[in-house]
Amino acid sequence: MDKKIIVYSTPTCPHCIRLKEFLRENNIVFDNIDVSTDKTKADEMIKKSGQMGVPVIDIDGEIIVGFDTSVIKQKLGI
Amino acid sequence: MIFDLIIIGAGPAGITASIYAARKSMNLLVLSKDIGGQTSLSGDIENYTGYQFITGPELTKRFKDHIDTYEIKVNEGEGILSLKKDTDIISIKTDKGQYRAKTVIVASGKMPRELGVKGEKEFKGKGIAYCATCDGPLFAGRIVAVIGGGNSALDAAIGLERIARKIYIINIEKELTADAIMREAVLKSGKITVLNESRVVSVKGEKFVQAIEIEKNNSKKDIAVEGVFVEIGLTPNSGFAEGVDKNNLNEIMVNCACETNIPGVFAAGDVTNVPEKQIIVAAGEGAKAALSAFRYFIKVK
Numbered sequence: 001m002d003k004k005i006i007v008y009s010t011p012t013c014p015h016c017i018r019l020k021e022f023l024r025e026n027n028i029v030f031d032n033i034d035v036s037t038d039k040t041k042a043d044e045m046i047k048k049s050g051q052m053g054v055p056v057i058d059i060d061g062e063i064i065v066g067f068d069t070s071v072i073k074q075k076l077g078i
Numbered sequence: 079m080i081f082d083l084i085i086i087g088a089g090p091a092g093i094t095a096s097i098y099a100a101r102k103s104m105n106l107l108v109l110s111k112d113i114g115g116q117t118s119l120s121g122d123i124e125n126y127t128g129y130q131f132i133t134g135p136e137l138t139k140r141f142k143d144h145i146d147t148y149e150i151k152v153n154e155g156e157g158i159l160s161l162k163k164d165t166d167i168i169s170i171k172t173d174k175g176q177y178r179a180k181t182v183i184v185a186s187g188k189m190p191r192e193l194g195v196k197g198e199k200e201f202k203g204k205g206i207a208y209c210a211t212c213d214g215p216l217f218a219g220r221i222v223a224v225i226g227g228g229n230s231a232l233d234a235a236i237g238l239e240r241i242a243r244k245i246y247i248i249n250i251e252k253e254l255t256a257d258a259i260m261r262e263a264v265l266k267s268g269k270i271t272v273l274n275e276s277r278v279v280s281v282k283g284e285k286f287v288q289a290i291e292i293e294k295n296n297s298k299k300d301i302a303v304e305g306v307f308v309e310i311g312l313t314p315n316s317g318f319a320e321g322v323d324k325n326n327l328n329e330i331m332v333n334c335a336c337e338t339n340i341p342g343v344f345a346a347g348d349v350t351n352v353p354e355k356q357i358i359v360a361a362g363e364g365a366k367a368a369l370s371a372f373r374y375f376i377k378v379k
Binding site: 014017018053 | 112113114135138154155174203204205207211215218286305
């Protein structure tokens with residue numbers, strides 16, 4: 001699987017922690033962007049997702065807001 | 079398939095109940111929006127026996143590791159829509175499916191109370207947030223408002239102090255009701271302005287929040303903010319439990335064996351009328367509920 005996956009998160013948000021855990025458990029490689037320290041990337045996330053909540057996951061340009069296992073499983077084919 | 083037991087919720091009550099039920103070899107299913115519930119949102123925990131100090135996310139991880147040592151089916155990310163008992167079977171409808179069981183433990187906890195004002199639904203996630211620790215960092219350099227005057231509101235405001243440009247605390251009471259130590263920190267801060275006896279009437283904006291309208295002494299005015307953190311307490315996740323007796327706070331009424339008014343339906347933790355909303359109390363109630371459910375199950379099996 002060669003999908004490009006970006007996770008926008010903050011270190012303190014429990015859903016972000018669970019999302020990253022879930023991806024690791026399923027051996028999914030992803031880039032994590034900590035939006036609490038990177039203002040430019042935070043703005044990029046807000047623009048992409050049209051909202052200001054974390055986590056946001058970008059799977060090959062497809063944007064999913066929040067940690068919804070069934071949607072993420074479906075998009076990743078796992 | 080009819081499960082022996084369905085547990086709704088995976089906070090300390092739900093997870094403890096599932097461990098006890100698994101040890102009784104009940105065929106069980108856990109349905110939950112998340113793992114850890116409010117525990118996962120807690121900061122430092124220093125009163126959970128066995129741990130002198132642990133953070134909320136770490137304790138949640140321990141809970142998860144513990145539940146994972148049993149073969150328990152946990153459906154994470156399911157929102158419960160309804161729960162109904164017909165003759166002997168309890169049916170549960172979620173946003174993902176339908177399930178049936180002989181016994182149910184409701185351990186769905188509490189969630190942040192909403193303001194109930196115009197614009198709130200529209201701007202949820204678009205400037206309105208209910209978890210300052212989660213979403214706060216996105217408001218770096220912005221002007222924000224924290225709604226509420228209790229400990230959680232002041233905790234949020236103090237947390238946002240390092241991040242935001244300016245913070246308004248919109249408090250409906252005459253004075254802040256938080257602990258003295260927090261009130262002092264807020265009053266000392268050059269960044270925080272407290273507006274007492276003020277009520278949010280609406281949230282305004284286009285794509286994102288641009289202002290809140292507040293009312294004080296019968297006069298209304300707009301305050302320009304880009305973020306609104308709602309910290310006005312909690313409300314039980316009990317709306318789906320039709321026919322289950324609740325008190326005036328919408329907490330599910332249970333007796334000391336965690337039984338509700340419906341035979342086979344049990345409840346535990348913060349969703350119930352049991353006093354003291356504490357992680358350790360919720361965990362203990364979860365254990366009791368599982369043992370009560372097991373006893374009932376043996377009788378009706």
